[in-house]
Amino acid sequence: MAFRMPAEWAPHEAVWIGFPSSADAWGAPLQRAQQQIAAFANAVHASGQGERLHVIAGSAEAAAIAAELVDSGIHVEQRHIGDVWLRDTGCIIVKDGDRRIARDFGFNGWGGRYDYPGDRTIGAELAASAGLEIRKADWILEGGSIDVDGQGLAATTADCLLNPNRNPTLDKAAIEARLRDELGIDRLLWLGDGLRNDHTDGHIDNLARFVGVNHILIPQGAGANDPNSAAFDDAHKRAEAFGCQVSNMPSVGRFMQDGEAVPASYMNFYIGNHNVVVPIYGAENDDAAITTLAALFPDRKVVGVMADAVLTGGGSFHCSSQQIPV
Helix, strand or coil: CCCECCCCCCCEEEEEEECCCCHHHHCCCHHHHHHHHHHHHHHHHCCCCCCEEEEEECCHHHHHHHHHHCCCCCEEEECCCCCCCHHHHCCEEEEECCEEEEEEEECCHHHHCCCCCCCCCHHHHHHHHCCCEEEEEEEECCHHHCEECCCCEEEEEHHHHCCCCCCCCCCHHHHHHHHHHHHCCCEEEEECCCCCCCCCCCCHHHCCEEEECCEEEEEECCCCCCCCHHHHHHHHHHHHHHCCEEEEEECCCCCEECCEECCCCCCCCEECCCEEEEEECCCCCHHHHHHHHHHHCCCCEEEEEECHHHHCCCCCCCCCEEEEEC
């Protein structure tokens, strides 16, 4: 066998969740973002015999707030964390049988956009605290830029992985080779553009997610006013041509914050051991998104949690979390 990145629906031992901590980074939405991240953690925890939860706060003050907001049984830790997006700054854990390795990829603030102290070190720090063997990778890769079915198939966007602000010396073939060697990905579905105004350069976890082996979920545009209809249509065509089973997810549609259409997406859901937590926004398709996921995950409870304040920081629940497979 070889080391491979498990699918998110494979059993988890634990999950790390970043907790909004910096008023400088979050501004006025900080308090509501903290409440929504805590509600996400509580929803995962409420599933009962699930994974252990570790909420990671960046200051003593934030840790005290988190401890007040989350359920008893959720472990709150204060660590030197830059921003909450542990999907991108945390290690990606691969498995070969019962052996696990934490792949510690490079991180450059999403192409140099946001440079917070702690973001380059938190992944290895958390992996070490979990007793995991760590192997450093010498190139930039964010966990939110890939999604896998656990059987060697992954999806990504050219918008992100081929952006010269990440790995300017690596071409498509070189990236495919590295993903094969380090994450066990031997088939890579290249999608095109990500969501409009996504400062990650179009992470896949806002656009398309695997919900089964070779089975991918992609939104349908919510009418002519949806700024992402063309990206969704293109993703559908590419996935079908690649040979994937494709299911449809409702789109949030045009979602405005501070006069700008922002990348609100139901695709940023987290698949826990016993439930699926989907971000909702007080939008027309919130209930339809929950119903869609409930049909796809009949063995898990699907829970919608408000995420509009979390979105002001540039992501949602999947972005803020990184699981530890058993």
